[in-house]
């Protein structure tokens with residue numbers, strides 16, 4: 064404890080508390096950074112290897128394509144991170160994306176003059192409604208989110224198919240969409256694709272929110288120990304609901320981006336994305352049991368997974384290997400997280416010691 | 420002047436409190452801090468005629484109005500009636516003790532005050548008006564701050580964030596002001612004399628540190644009512660003293676303090692009134708000065724209990740555990756000691772002296788940088804609890820929630836978890852033998868549980884501790900290491916645990932006991948090793964161990980350097 068009673072004693076083996084302070088914080092900071100640097104290093108390694116095999120990989124167009132493909136997954140991963148830090152998961156995001164993409168397509172077909180901003184808001188509203196449903200069932204009925212969102216994964220997809228088959232067109236094609244909306248895909252700002260900038264803005268906003276706002280920290284608290292969160296007076300249900308709604312809205316945004324990028328929309332858009340998104344978050348160091356991880360890591364994870372998809376063919380490997388590579392990455396990420404947390408735990412335990 | 424029995428007095432010359440037992444004699448505690456009669460530490464008795472002029476201790480400010488009251492509150496969990504007509508009345512400016520056996524319903528009552536549980540019947544009155552506290556936030560808003568019996572921390576978040584969760588200081592843009600957050604945290608720690616780093620994550624903190632964080636959190640509320648459910652269970656005298664100083668200053672500023680503890684010296688030291696509970700019912704509320712420890716215990720238990728078990732004298736046998744030069748940089752250094760069969764060796768010291776860390780390293784949970792551990796002559800591989808268990812070591816850890824119990828499993832499962840192979844026949848575990856063993860041990864330890872198949876998480880704190888003890892005692896180890904064995908255990912069972920430990924030692928087991936409770940250390944140990952800042956600074960045999968010698972060594976003021984015996 065404190066030093067009020069310190070007197071002639073054997074030399075303390077611990078460092079002075081003032082130093083412990085700085086070191087403890089620095090240590091944690093360092094390990095977190097190490098985690099994100101690890102993904103960055105893997106990404107660079109992959110890029111270097113691909114460039115050696117095919118120097119054209121680094122061409123402007125290729126990079127732009129890469130960023131364009133990564134942006135949708137990045138937006139989804141940012142949303143998923145918010146949910147996962149609360150010790151939940153949302154498996155319905157692929158279906159929500161599909162629903163929102165089809166909804167915005169339909170809106171544009173029926174009212175071609177709709178401003179892009181309104182389309183985006185409409186897509187996000189559709190997503191938020193889906194998220195509200197997920198969140199309400201999880202928070203109020205207290206059913207595990209894995210089960211709930213597995214159910215809504217099929218329900219939302221079914222709704223999407225039903226809608227597509229009952230309307231007069233099963234598929235919305237590029238020809239049906241107004242040019243103003245289509246130009247979104249090719250738009251650039253200082254050479255960077257606009258869609259990627261949107262994704263980047265989402266990541267920065269979510270990251271800022273999670274770190275600097277009380278309710279953002281409470282999301283981490285809930286995931287870290289739900290029982291303690293309840294005892295601390297955190298409105299757990301409300302916060303979890305909010306996480307699902309925001310995630311839904313971001314999946315809705317991803318749906319609009321999807322519509323703008325692919326311009327061919329049917330009821331299968333975004334199928335299978337959910338696991339890819341969770342994989343991106345896990346590879347990015349977001350703990351699946353909640354409480355830790357950052358949205359930046361998740362975004363890097365999304366970028367890494369996308370890069371693998373495009374670089375494997377260039378390395379002369381069958382795209383079939385992509386799945387295997389993703390799997391290996393997940394395992395490596397889990398191993399890395401485990402090693403880092405053990406290290407951290409070991410270091411921290413020594414720090415219980417204070418001066419007498 | 421002639422003092423009145425039961426009164427606390429303070430002779431001018433010594434500054435020491437004296438409790439008057441009878442008009443003919445007074446008992447003076449030489450340590451001066453815990454004025455009550457039932458201590459086994461040396462006391463001096465003066466006849467009034469010999470005593471220096473006795474003057475009544477300054478009277479406490481007249482207790483104020485009733486801030487918070489519970490009337491006829493009942494609460495059941497399924498078939499278990501945790502509270503049956505409980506009553507409590509907290510006045511402004513008083514420290515109020517709530518005592519009762521394990522499972523008497525104290526923590527349940529606390530959780531009703533905290534808005535965690537709603538009462539099935541009965542009323543909660545705040546300033547005389549009925550209120551509904553239907554969630555923890557409502558209780559907070561009403562000015563009630565609670566330290567729960569089990570720490571409720573977020574392991575992934577920093578210490579400072581843990582303390583100020585939901586109340587972080589903000590900048591203009593409603594953003595969290597991190598610098599201010601750390602500064603406030605440091606200011607709080609200064610008041611409590613804690614030197615923890617506000618930025619480190621809460622994961623990996625010792626139980627005592629977790630308790631200090633809980634205390635800091637509760638203090639940061641500036642509450643009108645401070646409720647503390649066994650806050651001192653893992654703290655040693657110095658930390659407790661510091662907590663009490665803060666609690667007293669809160670009390671004198673008009674707050675009501677509710678204090679729960681199984682340590683009666685603390686109860687009588689701090690509190691003005693004492694409420695006793697038994698089996699979920701209110702038994703009595705009286706001024707502390709009208710009561711003696713014996714009376715309180717009798718009301719709690721409903722019968723006479725020996726509050727201390729006399730240790731059996733044993734002739735120590737062969738050296739079983741040999742620790743040499745054990746060092747972990749920055750944590751403990753050059754720790755050497757021997758433990759013989761039949762011997763109980765206590766590791767005493769302040770919180771953070773490195774006692775738990777040493778035993779964890781010995782058992783192989785943590786690594787060490789130098790030194791060796793030998794069991795019955797053969798070297799123990801480091802970092803392997805499995806090897807330690809195979810060699811006949813058992814460790815009862817301090818943190819029952821994290822390391823001792825699987826909270827979701829039933830009582831019987833937990834109790835037999837460590838001996839499943841022994842109970843199994845042909846590799847199959849028979850439910851009957853499991854149940855029989857569990858029933859036997861839960862009875863020996865007086866575990867109060869509804870059914871043995873109930874989840875451990877539904878037991879009261881003290882009863883969980885009994886299950887942890889049962890789990891390890893039943894393995895019949897060669898060397899038993901217990902870390903805070905009686906944390907949160909009530910008087911009656913504490914004596915039973917002491918009897919059990921003493922019996923096990925008499926049967927030839929070597930026992931290493933880490934304990935922050937001085938009476939327990941002095942009462943049970945054949946030898947007391949005192950640690951200070953990671954080193955063993957004194958090795959005191961039973962005959963010479965007393966409160967002064969141990970405390971002086973623990974605070975680094977005296978003590979002979981340890982000799983590896």
Ligand SMILES: Nc1ncnc2c1ncn2[C@@H]1O[C@H](COP(=O)(O)OP(=O)(O)OP(=O)(O)O)[C@@H](O)[C@H]1O
Pocket residue numbers: 496499500501519520521522523524525526527528568867868869876877878879880881882907909
């Ligand atoms: N959530 C719960 N579910 C079922 N039973 C419970 C629950 N919480 C408490 N109980 C039961 O209520 C009774 C009172 O428990 P409580 O925790 O209030 O005791 P306590 O007086 O605090 O004891 P201790 O001194 O051991 O902390 C016990 O029999 C316990 O098993």
Ligand SMILES: [Mg+2]
Pocket residue numbers: 525526527568648879880881
């Ligand atoms: Mg309790």
